[in-house]
Amino acid sequence: MKTKAAVLYQPQNPLVIEEVDLDDPKQEEVLVKIQAAGICRSDWHFMSGESSISLPAVLGHEGAGIVERVGPGVTRIQPGDTVIFSFVSSCGKCYFCSTNRPSICDLHMSTSSSMLDGTHRLHINGQPITPMGKVACFSQYSVVPEIACIPYESKVSPMVAALIGCSVTTGVCSVSNAARVESGSSVAIIGCGGVGINIIQGAKIAGATKIIAVDINNDALEFCAQFGATHTINASIENVKTRISELTGGLGPDYSFESYGSAETVELACEIVRKGGVVTVVGIAPNDERPTIDPVALVRQEKTIKGTYYGSSNVHINIPQIVDKYLNSELNIDSLITRTYSLDDINIAFQDLNSGLVGRGVVIEF
Ligand SMILES: NC(=O)c1ccc[n+]([C@@H]2O[C@H](COP(=O)([O-])OP(=O)(O)OC[C@H]3O[C@@H](n4cnc5c(N)ncnc54)[C@H](O)[C@@H]3O)[C@@H](O)[C@H]2O)c1
Ligand SMILES: [Zn+2]
Ligand SMILES: [Zn+2]
Structure with a gap:
């Protein structure tokens, strides 16, 4: 045909x-x-x-x-x-x-x-x-x-279903399956577009109490408040490290997520996370970019850096759960x-x- x-x-x-x-x-x-x-x-x-x-x-x-x-x-x-x-x-x-x-x-x-x-x-x-x-x-x-x-149940619209196919599952499962964010934690998300917003929603579901959205676009930052961001930082006009430090009592967040896709934002995610914290890289950087990561700081500060593809999901289990969370109004x-x-x-x-x-x-x- x-x-x-x-x-x-x-x-x-x-x-x-x-x-x-x-x-x-x-x-x-x-x-x-x-x-x-x-x-x-x-x-x-x-x-x-x-x-x-x-x-x-x-x-x-x-x-x-x-x-x-x-x-x-x-x-x-x-x-x-x-x-x-x-x-x-x-x-x-x-x-x-x-x-x-x-x-x-x-x-x-x-x-x-x-x-x-x-x-x-x-x-x-x-x-x-x-x-x-x-x-x-x-x-x-x-x-x-x-x-x-x-x-999936046909009462869910095809548009919503389509988004569950990538951005929602990638974002939500990056939190639950890859980072395994614990209740009461602080989380920073660098890049708050389709995927980053769903990391925000996933962090809220996981019970994170401080959800810091970092982006270079003010409109994106204003938009993501409705999905659960508790604080926003505009990286194009504010010093992200200083602001993050202020917001987290000088420690840095327990978890950082990179959801734009560049060496620079991966470096930032590694720098801001607290000692012993977990960095989860979701964004796909250009093929030829390589972040610079201080290996000694990694050791002395016991940070974990992990990548996640499709939120490390098992789609046959996680997608029906996400559909249920949408139908229960837990996910917008x-x-x-x-x-x-x-x-x-x-x-x-x-x-x-x-x-x-x-x-x-x-x-x-x-
Ligand atoms: N790991 C996976 O399985 C997986 C799945 C889907 C998408 N992705 C990747 O995730 C990334 C995000 O995808 P998306 O569809 O959400 O993109 P998007 O364009 O909707 O969102 C990207 C956001 O990053 C912001 N941004 C740009 N430069 C920035 C900077 N220097 N600092 C902070 N924020 C910045 C933009 O303003 C925008 O809000 C892409 O690299 C995409 O390829 C990965
Ligand atoms: Zn995608
Ligand atoms: Zn296989």
């Missing part, structure tokens, strides 16, 4: 909207009509060339849709199911899946430019197209692994969605992401 999709041919060039070929679902795969796709900075990293991907590619990894057809061997999913996409398709068999770390599945990562079997469903002029995260949801339709589909996802687009306007959506508009944009017309 044909599907209209947004294709990345060259970094630093706009996505091209065009019809591409989409094969039938193969073994343990399903055909999904996309209903919503969020605009995440991880897509932008590929468009800008800060991250690399085999080209051409169809981006879009924060998505939700409705299952149209299932391929052979599919047992969990049926046509008509509404599903949230996981941008990691865990094999269930490798060392990391077997030790409950499915977000860093070996098979998923070693087949990053294709489906799990190493072949492609998307083509243009006979040439294969990389499906980002094996879900490629900047498209009318996508063929995705069955394991990438998490069914509705207010996070501030603008919607048609697929034809996807390049405008990325301009808006980079111009500092607050909240998340979502493509809803395909």
